Amino acid sequence: MASSRHMARKWKVALLPGDGVGPELIENTTPILEAVNERFGISMDLSVGVAGFNAIEKYGTNLPEKTISLLKGSDCVLKGPMTTPEGGGSEISAAVKIRKMFSLYAGVRPSKNISGIKAVKPGVDLIIVRENTEGMYSGLDFRVSEDTAMALRVITRRASERIGKFALQLAKKRRRHLTIVHKGNILKESDSLFKESILRAAGGHSGVSIDEAHVDAMAQWLIKKPESYDVIVTENLFGDILSDEAAMIVGGVGVGPSANIGAGYAMFEPVHGSAPKYTGKGIADPVATILSEAMMYEWMGIEAAGSAIRKGVEAAISKGVKTRDLGGRSSTSGMCKYIAKRISK
Ligand code: IPM
Ligand code: MG
16 A cells, blocks of 8 residues: 555646647546556546647647646646657757756666567566756757758766766666666767766765666667666667667567656656557557556655556456557557556456
8 A cells, every 4th residue: 555645645747648649548548547546545636738749739839838837836747649840940849848847867768578568588677767858959959051960969977977876776776787878989078978977976886787888789789688787877869769679679669668757856658659640540559658657656656556557557468458569459448448447456
């Protein structure tokens, strides 16, 4: 059961359904939150806000002021996937804006096999810790002439030490193995600063074994021996790329959850995109969103709620109640209803 500390307070959770399959994922997974709240006596206010590509037409921005106020008045946000415009002069992604605005500096992206889901390799249990606020996501990307464009990859000691500390703390709670991923042979200044800051943050390593890999080598090690990694810490763009790869190794981006964690606020979201071609068909895989909800309860300190959700997902999959991408025949809503019912039992 949840401790009285958590039962005594009221959690304010903002929901941003987003674009494409996002609204159907948030709508169908909300009953799972309700089932968990009821079973564990958690009091939670859910408020829906508008953000993403769909907001641009109506509000002229993907993150309207009203939504920013909603987020500021909440404890955390559960976000569906959003469509990000491409091309020069287009708006910065809403997810990236929220990560920066609330200093959600740690992108936490676990990849773990789920029994019954076809994977590239068994025995995988790793977490990618992605620096979420700078690197190639600095926003400093511009045309210097008709034929030349430049993007600046910003690495600071402060942000690198901060993510290093976070990753080390996480590794201490797990198998005590931390891998620093960089490209120091090419990005000589920025990635030596990144690596040096992480090692400094790790101090005497406190019983955690630390190794390192270049990002290109890591891309192949993740296929060859993913089971040998525990916590992987890396900068923003490398983490973005490797987390899609790691999700695919344990079954696909449809099952990859994530948390974006800062000092006093957090955002939970599936790793996958808005998948416009599946919109409205009722076939979107809800597992990534549901597991992101489990991560939300764990962040709140209500571990039992997180494990009830994980058990519900495992039960559905082992009973064959799963969406088509996982080899089943269930609809999004069918799978979510089954899981909510399991949790209520
Ligand atoms: C992710 C996504 C986002 C990112 C996009 C949608 C802005 O790919 O969360 O991994 O690049 O961070
Ligand atoms: Mg990505």
